[in-house]
Amino acid sequence: DAKTTQPPSMDCAEGRAANLPCNHSTISGNEYVYWYRQIHSQGPQYIIHGLKNNETNEMASLIITEDRKSSTLILPHATLRDTAVYYCIVSGRPGNTGKLIFGQGTTLQVKP
Amino acid sequence: GAVVSQHPSRVICKSGTSVKIECRSLDFQATTMFWYRQFPKQSLMLMATSNEGSKATYEQGVEKDKFLINHASLTLSTLTVTSAHPEDSSFYICSARGGFPTDTQYFGPGTRLTVL
Numbered sequence: 696d697a698k699t700t701q702p703p704s705m706d707c708a709e710g711r712a713a714n715l716p717c718n719h720s721t722i723s724g725n726e727y728v729y730w731y732r733q734i735h736s737q738g739p740q741y742i743i744h745g746l747k748n749n750e751t752n753e754m755a756s757l758i759i760t761e762d763r764k765s766s767t768l769i770l771p772h773a774t775l776r777d778t779a780v781y782y783c784i785v786s787g788r789p790g791n792t793g794k795l796i797f798g799q800g801t802t803l804q805v806k807p
Numbered sequence: 808g809a810v811v812s813q814h815p816s817r818v819i820c821k822s823g824t825s826v827k828i829e830c831r832s833l834d835f836q837a838t839t840m841f842w843y844r845q846f847p848k849q850s851l852m853l854m855a856t857s858n859e860g861s862k863a864t865y866e867q868g869v870e871k872d873k874f875l876i877n878h879a880s881l882t883l884s885t886l887t888v889t890s891a892h893p894e895d896s897s898f899y900i901c902s903a904r905g906g907f908p909t910d911t912q913y914f915g916p917g918t919r920l921t922v923l
Binding site for chain 1: 811813841843852853856900902911912913914915916917
């Protein structure tokens with residue numbers, strides 16, 4: 696599985712958009728980009744995933760560059776409850792055996 | 808949908824005893840479940856992949872005789888930490904693959920194990 700690089704920490708003002716970047720320059724053609732977050736002392740929460748098209752759901756938007764070497768997770772209106780560690784993971788398609796290998800993630804601190 | 812539960816949420820045991828942790832997919836069938844371990848201030852580390860009806864596949868460095876995994880049904884996997892020692896104290900998290908939106912992995916809330 697391709698490795699990902701994320702900044703270790705970011706701050707965001709409450710109510711503003713949080714843009715979390717992820718580099719995955721060695722991603723292969725059949726690998727998806729997954730985003731999870733972990734709030735302190737809880738299990739990770741699924742956010743969104745995509746292959747090459749931009750994706751949006753009720754939680755966030757995922758923007759994947761055309762060359763697929765990087766992506767950005769966007770939380771449109773961050774709240775204090777969005778403070779968490781965000782993990783960007785590259786793995787096989789859903790339904791495949793694809794294991795999720797977690798890196799260090801980005802700690803997002805949403806401030807009032 | 809796509810809810811995964813774990814039991815117990817917290818357990819304290821004496822050194823040398825065995826502890827069983829249950830992972831259940833509540834509203835979907837999971838052919839594959841995964842077990843992770845997380846030490847304080849560290850990321851999740853995958854321990855093993857569990858497929859219903861077959862033997863678990865362990866990651867390199869994980870002792871299969873110490874961490875026994877059973878996946879007897881499509882909604883239940885168990886992790887037994889045998890002869891637990893203080894260094895096994897950790898946060899154990901399971902995930903199950905399936906459900907909505909498209910066969911994604913969903914995680915349980917975790918089990919905090921403390922070995923005295």
